[in-house]
Every structure is written in structure tokens, then in C-alpha cells.
Amino acid sequence: xxxxxxxxxxxxxxxxxxxxxxxxxxxxxxxxxxxxxxxxxxxxxxxxxxxxxxxxxxxxxxxxxxxxxxxxxxxxxxxxxxxxxxxxxxxxxxxxxxxxxxxxxxxxxxxxxxxxxxxxxxxxxxxxxxxxxxxxxxxxxxxxxxxxxxxxxxxxxxxxxxxxxxxxxxxxxxxxxxxxxxxxxxxxxxxxxxxxxxxxxxxxxxxxxxxxxxxxxxxxxxxxxxx
Ligand code: ARG
Numbered sequence: 249x250x251x252x253x254x255x256x257x258x259x260x261x262x263x264x265x266x267x268x269x270x271x272x273x274x275x276x277x278x279x280x281x282x283x284x285x286x287x288x289x290x291x292x293x294x295x296x297x298x299x300x301x302x303x304x305x306x307x308x309x310x311x312x313x314x315x316x317x318x319x320x321x322x323x324x325x326x327x328x329x330x331x332x333x334x335x336x337x338x339x340x341x342x343x344x345x346x347x348x349x350x351x352x353x354x355x356x357x358x359x360x361x362x363x364x365x366x367x368x369x370x371x372x373x374x375x376x377x378x379x380x381x382x383x384x385x386x387x388x389x390x391x392x393x394x395x396x397x398x399x400x401x402x403x404x405x406x407x408x409x410x411x412x413x414x415x416x417x418x419x420x421x422x423x424x425x426x427x428x429x430x431x432x433x434x435x436x437x438x439x440x441x442x443x444x445x446x447x448x449x450x451x452x453x454x455x456x457x458x459x460x461x462x463x464x465x466x467x468x469x470x471x472x473x474x475x
Contacts, residue, residue: 252294252451254318260296262287263317265305267369267392269417270472271323271437283321285468286340287439290319290455304391306371309333312442319452320440323411325373334440337452340465344431345374346415348400348408350424355407357430361386364406367396373435374409397422411435413473 255261264283266272272281279300291298301317308324311317313333323343326336349355355364361382368374370389379387388405390396396408397418410418415427439456441448459465 251296252448254296254448255315256299258297259299260287260291260294260319261299261301261317262319262321263301263303263308263311264320264322265308266302267305267394268323268411268414270413272321282341282468282472283323285472286456286459286465287319287321289459289464289468290452293455293458294451305369309440312440315442318441318448323414323437324440325435326438327373327376330440333443335443335445335449336438336440337449338456339436339438340456341437341469343411343413343435343437345377345409345433345435346412346431347428348397348410348415348418348425349406349428350400350403351426353406355428357428358432361407365404367399367405367408369393369396369410373433374411377433378409394418397425400425
């Protein structure tokens with residue numbers, strides 16, 4: 249295949265926020281996770297070397313729109329607003345929003361969150377949705393969702409709202425918290441590219457569909473979500 253043009257010749261630069269296990273997280277000096285493996289496989293198919301840039305979640309889209317990174321790969325939910333700023337690949341995973349509370353909490357579902365303090369990662373769909381549902385005053389924004397979880401265990405907030413697979417990961421890692429059964433919102437994750445960059449978008453979609461038919465995509469997801 250003909251080489252696609254990227255922001256740095258020979259490289260495919262992915263921008264992410266590595267605070268979102270199992271999609272992207274720090275392990276020692278490395279950044280690992282589903283998105284990393286997917287982009288690594290995409291880069292290989294395009295004959296490029298993967299570079300990873302780790303920024304605050306709400307700085308991801310600007311990195312792509314300003315031409316500093318090729319791909320936003322961050323368990324990023326496709327939304328109408330974000331589509332104004334980036335073009336999205338075919339979706340590669342789906343998620344819901346889960347509510348995390350302390351083990352001894354009496355909160356049972358979304359309706360119980362009225363008047364409570366809800367922790368979220370700044371700029372995420374959890375932030376946007378809880379702000380819409382419960383009002384700005386109810387929402388406590390953190391730069392990392394793990395900081396929200398820590399505030400929860402310390403009793404500083406009543407609940408954390410975060411994407412389902414990340415929530416399940418936190419429940420495994422952090423003693424004393426549980427996820428409520430009632431989930432809400434259906435979201436799809438996709439890779440973002442600079443608006444109008446159809447050459448790169450088509451290359452990414454082509455690589456994704458190959459990875460799907462090779463069974464590689466499922467393999468990556470299973471590897472990171474098995475118990
Ligand atoms: N899916 C949510 C969103 O798009 C959360 C993504 C958080 N990702 C991350 N790498 N921190 O807003």
C-alpha cells in the first residue's frame with residue numbers, strides 16, 4: 249500500500265490520555281492497553297512506527313486539530329460535538345456509563361444521585377452527561393478518573409461516573425468500592441483524525457477492517473479484559 253502522509257514522516261503519532269485502563273494506562277515507564285495495541289497494529293499495516301503522546305483528556309482533540317498528532321485514540325466516544333472537530337473512524341468498541349459507590353453506600357441507581365456529589369474525569373462524556381443530568385454544582389471534575397475514585401474512598405464525594413470497562417477495572421484494583429447494576433447511555437469508541445484527512449481516515453478504516461477479519465481486534469480486547 250502507498251504510504252500515507254503523517255505529521256512526522258515514517259511515524260504514526262497517536263495522542264491519548266493514559267488514565268483509562270484497560271484502554272490506556274501506565275505500567276512502569278510504558279503506556280499499555282487496548283488502544284495502544286490497536287494503533288500499533290494499524291501502524292504496522294501502514295509501514296509506520298507508532299509514537300505515543302500522553303496529554304490531559306481535554307487536550308487530545310486540540311493536538312489533532314492543530315496537526316501535532318495523527319490519531320486520537322483514547323477510548324473516545326463518538327459524539328455530535330466532537331464530530332464538528334474531528335473525523336472518526338469506524339467504531340471498534342462500545343461502552344456504557346457505570347456508577348461507582350463505596351461498598352456500604354445506600355445509593356442504588358441514577359435517580360439516587362440527585363443532590364449528591366459526583367466525581368468525573370474532566371471533559372469526558374461522564375462529565376458532559378452528569379452535568380446535564382444533575383447540574384454543574386453536583387459535578388466534581390478531576391484530571392484523572394483514578395483521582396475521582398480516591399476522593400470516593402475518602403468520602404469526599406458520593407459517586408463516580410465512568411465508562412464501564414474502566415469502572416470494572418477500578419473495582420478490581422481498589423478495595424471498598426462497587427459498581428451499581430444500573431448502567432446508562434450507549435457509547436461507541438472510535439479513532440479520531442484531523443477533519444478532512446480522508447487519506448488517513450481511509451487507511452485507518454482499512455487497517456481496522458483487516459484487523460477485524462483477522463480476529464486480531466477481538467484477540468486484543470480479550471487479552472485486556474479477561475479476569
Ligand atoms: N469514553 C469517554 C469519552 O469519550 C471517556 C474516555 C476517557 N479516555 C481516556 N483515555 N481518559 O469521553
